[in-house]
Amino acid sequence: GESVGLHLPTLSVQEGDNSIINCAYSNSASDYFIWYKQESGKGPQFIIDIRSNMDKRQGQRVTVLLNKTVKHLSLQIAATQPGDSAVYFCAEDLPNFGNEKLTFGTGTRLTIIP
């Protein structure tokens, strides 16, 4: 079936550097994408989202890029901090008349090296 996948399961970044986490999605009908951050023992925390009619959206220290041509999503975190260490999931949402059933990938573990 359709699924969301991630290119790299782990990523280590020096504190203060920028990080990029990538995600490939396979369903071209998906129209809404979300990045979540999950720390150990906690539920996923919303970071940023983007709709399919956009190709870039910025938040505080985070930017999401969407390339619909190659069905690729990325999360850029600027000036990484130790608190950014977590597992990051992208999730896609198929339009289904209000049932926003998210499909998640397996996640990328980001480790910030002090």
Place this chain on the structure above:
Amino acid sequence: DTGVSQDPRHKITKRGQNVTFRCDPISEHNRLYWYRQTLGQGPEFLTYFQNEAQLEKSRLLSDRFSAERPKGSFSTLEIQRTEQGDSAMYLCASTSADTQYFGPGTRLTVL
């Protein structure tokens, strides 16, 4: 803290026992979702409520699983005759629009 709460946070039970989890969503959210997450994986959709109506169930939700949202506010997820394969984190999320906000989850361990 997203405003979604779940209880208990941890549950250890013996195989064959029944367990029930509770989720209290953000008060103005009319949609509530249950997901299951196993170690190293992303959350998987289980079921979904719009107000008190259960509108969709995943095939992951076997007959041993039942969920309710009787007054359109809090929800419960019950697992009967638990099996070791039920060990997972059970997550609840709520929304009134598109963005789903997750609770802290209930970690179930079946011995």
